[in-house]
Amino acid sequence: MIESHLLRRHTKNPILTAAAFPVPVNSVFNAGVVKFKDQYVLLTRVEDLGGSSFLWTARSEDGFNFKPDPQPALLPAQDGIFALLEDCSLEDPRITPLDGSFYITYVGFSSYDCISFVARTDDFKTFERVAVLGLPENKDVVLFPEKIGGRYAKLDRPMTQTSQRGDMWISFSPDLVYWGDPHPVMRPRSRKWDCQKIGAGSPPIKTPQGWLVIYHGVRPTSSGSIYRLGAVLLDLERPWQVLGRADQAILSPIAPEDFQGNVSNVVFTCGAILEDSGELKVYYGAADQVICLASASLVDIIDLCLAENRDRVQCLGGAT
Numbered sequence: 319m320i321e322s323h324l325l326r327r328h329t330k331n332p333i334l335t336a337a338a339f340p341v342p343v344n345s346v347f348n349a350g351v352v353k354f355k356d357q358y359v360l361l362t363r364v365e366d367l368g369g370s371s372f373l374w375t376a377r378s379e380d381g382f383n384f385k386p387d388p389q390p391a392l393l394p395a396q397d398g399i400f401a402l403l404e405d406c407s408l409e410d411p412r413i414t415p416l417d418g419s420f421y422i423t424y425v426g427f428s429s430y431d432c433i434s435f436v437a438r439t440d441d442f443k444t445f446e447r448v449a450v451l452g453l454p455e456n457k458d459v460v461l462f463p464e465k466i467g468g469r470y471a472k473l474d475r476p477m478t479q480t481s482q483r484g485d486m487w488i489s490f491s492p493d494l495v496y497w498g499d500p501h502p503v504m505r506p507r508s509r510k511w512d513c514q515k516i517g518a519g520s521p522p523i524k525t526p527q528g529w530l531v532i533y534h535g536v537r538p539t540s541s542g543s544i545y546r547l548g549a550v551l552l553d554l555e556r557p558w559q560v561l562g563r564a565d566q567a568i569l570s571p572i573a574p575e576d577f578q579g580n581v582s583n584v585v586f587t588c589g590a591i592l593e594d595s596g597e598l599k600v601y602y603g604a605a606d607q608v609i610c611l612a613s614a615s616l617v618d619i620i621d622l623c624l625a626e627n628r629d630r631v632q633c634l635g636g637a638t
């Protein structure tokens with residue numbers, strides 16, 4: 319396999335499969351990730367044999383040998399508004415360290431379609447639901463890890479029925495419950511790898527150059543959709559402004575595990591870890607079946623984001 323994208327796959331991929339779980343499950347994929355108490359903690363999406371998903375924690379000392387906990391972490395709620403809106407499935411968790419706790423944004427499915435939610439944990443043992451994050455159909459919610467201009471901020475991806483397109487938006491909140499002041503951030507790009515839908519994957523990572531977001535982009539083809547990963551840099555203080563968006567995908571489904579699963583031709587991320595060495599480790603679901611790891615240097619990813627602007631300036635005969 320020739321790796322032509324910026325992210326390099328780990329040699330031990332897939333790093334977590336259904337076989338590692340203490341009960342029979344169909345698949346494990348799309349996981350949020352953080353470092354917590356000297357461990358890597360993955361909050362994975364597990365699909366049971368009946369086709370419903372829920373969340374299950376797995377832990378590791380080294381970032382690639384993961385052991386699932388004996389029990390699931392979060393099952394669909396039993397009462398209240400959450401039970402009504404997430405009774406079918408919990409999917410695609412992202413973890414943001416914020417205010418000394420960990421906030422989990424996830425998608426819940428019910429007869430009301432897909433809605434996003436936020437829950438909170440301090441220890442990855444007990445979880446408390448915080449809020450329903452808006453109306454359907456909305457997915458791919460990530461929280462920024464600090465307040466911006468005195469307000470909490472989130473990226474999300476509402477779908478527009480008329481255009482059937484999914485753009486990335488930002489909105490703000492005083493308390494993580496009530497959200498407003500929305501701004502569009504970026505759109506799918508016609509004729510490119512991310513031409514139909516886009517959605518934030520990792521919660522934004524603060525760098526001196528801007529907020530780095532690893533996102534997924536979807537392109538429809540005659541044999542189904544292709545999910546790839548890309549990178550974008552947002553302004554630190556006005557994060558609805560794109561400073562640079564990599565022209566190329568940084569990961570594309572080309573490894574066997576990206577095709578051999580429930581949904582072929584998919585790489586999809588919900589989280590990344592920035593190591594002190596400057597290596598960005600991106601955890602991703604492959605083919606909606608297994609969890610894999612790929613990495614690149616943060617500097618190279620930021621360079622790729624900013625390259626397009628640089629190239630444009632050079633084309634116009636300006637200085638870089």
Ligand code: BMA
Pocket residue numbers: 348409410545581584586603606
């Ligand atoms: C998206 C989400 C992801 C999934 C991807 C590819 O819409 O449902 O959970 O990995 O499709 O099937």
